[in-house]
Amino acid sequence: MTDPVQNETVSDRNSRLYDERLRRYVTAMRNGKPDRIPMRPFVAEFAAKYAGYTCQEVTHDYEKAFAAARKCAADFDWDAVVGNMVYVWTGLTQAIGLKYYGVPGIDVPPDTGFQYHEPSEENAFMQPDDYDALIADPTAFLFNVWLPRVSSDVAPIGSPATYRNNLSFLKGGMAMWNYFMGFGRQVDLLRTESGTVHAISGILKAPMDILADKLRGYVGLCMDLHERPEKVRKACEALAPHLLHVALSGADPQKNVPITIWMHRGCVPFVSYKHFNEIYWPTLKPIVLEIWRRGHQTLFYAEGKWGAHLDAFAELPDGSIIYHVDQDDVFEVHKKIGHKFAISGGIPNVLLSFGKPKEIREYCKKVIDSVARDGGYIMDASAIMQNDMSVENMRAWTEFTHEYGVY
Amino acid sequence: MTPSHPLYDAMISGDAEAARCVTVRTLAEGVAPLSLVNDYMIPAMEDAGKRFAAGEYFVPDLLIRARAMKTAMAILRPLLVAAQIKSAGRVVLGTVNGDVHDIGKNLVGAMLEGCGFEVVDLGVNVSPEKFIAAINERNPHIVGMSALLTSTMYSMKTTIDAMVQAGVRDKVKVLIGGAPVTRQFAQEIGADGSSNNAVGAVAVAKMAMGLQIESTAGVYWRTA
Structure with a gap:
């Protein structure tokens, strides 16, 4: 009898791989045991390096970033990737004159990944006396007050409308439309060209993270937690429904891949237990519960150390989240919440960048033997992978996971 | 022993305005700038550091104390420089x-x-x-x-x-x-x-x- 796999066309092969990978990835995320451990490396500037581009090139031209991600996906036999983990496109940021990005080749060297500029406390995009306006109507505040502050082109309300102001909305809208629509095509190309699953869909931020990242700045937020904690709490409550809406509007209609929350300022030592318990978590938890009620999982991309808050996360329904380990001890996390949620990550970036293949295999073996033993584990690095990652190490890591990660 | 002084207290509570007022007042009373730094400000920051290391304080606690310290230091530094204090x-x-x-x-x-x-x-x-x-x-x-x-x-x-x-x-x-x-x-x-x-x-x-x-x-x- 002819082996059907041997004679299959490229298209059939990719379709079969896609189905296998999706099943594997989703089973693991639901805390089940698939045929082998799925790999979902969040490769950002690494993809650029691998495909022969500089950070500047992939940031300035999202088609290059898309092509680089697809090349990685095709060459490495990973189960799931993100269409463009570099995610910032200079075309969009410059179309509306956004001030908060440090762009390669413009603000930082051409081969350094983009970064966020956080203004000084005095120059924060939102000032302490803006709280009442934000709380009363977040949308109005963002459009009327915040946008003119974060953009070099948008004119403040009440000032003369300039040519650049008018053009910024046209350019910005067109740029956003082009880029975001490009993701739909990218998801499809990943599936048809290499049978790779797009790992995530939909973005969430904790209300307090938005307040820190884009409004008050982290230092400003710290002062507010000391001087006006009630306003901080009310602002987080006011932002919550908007953040839920944004998350759901980008969610996977098939309900396979999760909405991702990029969490950072709520962890130790950035805010106290008290502020986590009284503000960060009570204004985030209802969003995650509502997302779960609508049938979507949330990937907790827990940047930093969150070990002190695992009990709080364990209040969530079984399977509602996938917990990604950055600087936490992956073995401890597994002991504490592994029975409730799938776990991803926990392989230190420093090891993958600068370690030896032998050290990588040893460390991954420990993780696979312990954390992944009963399923519910997705192989990934601790943090997003930039161009310091060694190609040789990435190969060793992938080969070992494929070989040793079979159940 | 915990120093007893309003400057130390202002630093501990992270009250920048109080730190400024106390510094101005104490200097007017003739207290040497270096004594304010050594006797109250450094002990307050060291205390914050110890509490941070013990997991009792978090970054915001350090930042609000640092702000109070900087407010007082802005007044004291020129005096320390003028007195050639190392x-x-x-x-x-x-x-x-x-x-x-x-x-x-x-x-x-x-x-x-x-x-x-x-x-x-x-x-x-x-x-x-x-x-x-x-x-x-x-x-x-x-x-x-x-x-x-x-x-x-x-x-x-x-x-x-x-x-x-x-x-x-x-x-x-x-x-x-x-x-x-x-x-x-x-x-x-x-x-x-x-x-x-x-x-x-x-x-x-x-x-x-x-x-x-x-x-x-x-x-x-x-x-x-």
Whole structure:
């Protein structure tokens, strides 16, 4: 009898791989045991390096970033990737004159990944006396007050409308439309060209993270937690429904891949237990519960150390989240919440960048033997992978996971 | 023993306005500026550092105390300079080439200042040439380098190599820090010391100056 796999066309092969990978990835995320451990490396500037581009090139031209991600996906036999983990496109940021990005080749060297500029406390995009306006109507505040502050082109309300102001909305809208629509095509190309699953869909931020990242700045937020904690709490409550809406509007209609929350300022030592318990978590938890009620999982991309808050996360329904380990001890996390949620990550970036293949295999073996033993584990690095990652190490890591990660 | 003084209390409660008022009033009463620094401000910052190390304080607690300290220090520094009072050591501080993150670096700067060091902050995205120029112009005891990303931390090595080339490496102690920095990395690139937090940064700076420290938690210091 002819082996059907041997004679299959490229298209059939990719379709079969896609189905296998999706099943594997989703089973693991639901805390089940698939045929082998799925790999979902969040490769950002690494993809650029691998495909022969500089950070500047992939940031300035999202088609290059898309092509680089697809090349990685095709060459490495990973189960799931993100269409463009570099995610910032200079075309969009410059179309509306956004001030908060440090762009390669413009603000930082051409081969350094983009970064966020956080203004000084005095120059924060939102000032302490803006709280009442934000709380009363977040949308109005963002459009009327915040946008003119974060953009070099948008004119403040009440000032003369300039040519650049008018053009910024046209350019910005067109740029956003082009880029975001490009993701739909990218998801499809990943599936048809290499049978790779797009790992995530939909973005969430904790209300307090938005307040820190884009409004008050982290230092400003710290002062507010000391001087006006009630306003901080009310602002987080006011932002919550908007953040839920944004998350759901980008969610996977098939309900396979999760909405991702990029969490950072709520962890130790950035805010106290008290502020986590009284503000960060009570204004985030209802969003995650509502997302779960609508049938979507949330990937907790827990940047930093969150070990002190695992009990709080364990209040969530079984399977509602996938917990990604950055600087936490992956073995401890597994002991504490592994029975409730799938776990991803926990392989230190420093090891993958600068370690030896032998050290990588040893460390991954420990993780696979312990954390992944009963399923519910997705192989990934601790943090997003930039161009310091060694190609040789990435190969060793992938080969070992494929070989040793079979159940 | 906990010092009993309104300046110490203002620092502990993080009340910048009270710190300013008390400093002005106490100076008017004839108290020496150095006594305010040594008797109340440094103990308050050291107390905050100990509580942070013990997991009792968090970064916001350090930041609000640092703000009160800076408010008082803005009044006291010109007086200390005029009286030619020496600091615990002069530190040139910067986030390395390619990296624009500064929260950690700023906190380290504030903690060092609060513990009696003089800090020359070069800002972010600082090239090796700028560090070398600062060594030549400011004559520091210590150069402190910060990086948040694994992709930028190798700029620390580039900077140290450039210091060697320029013949200034031996003029200073080089201390490094930031989320991805490990003891092993510090050893590999030839730094003198490292720390993974702002309180440890003060401890390792004191070690670099040959001063006594209470705890070496989270600190790497090379042994000769």
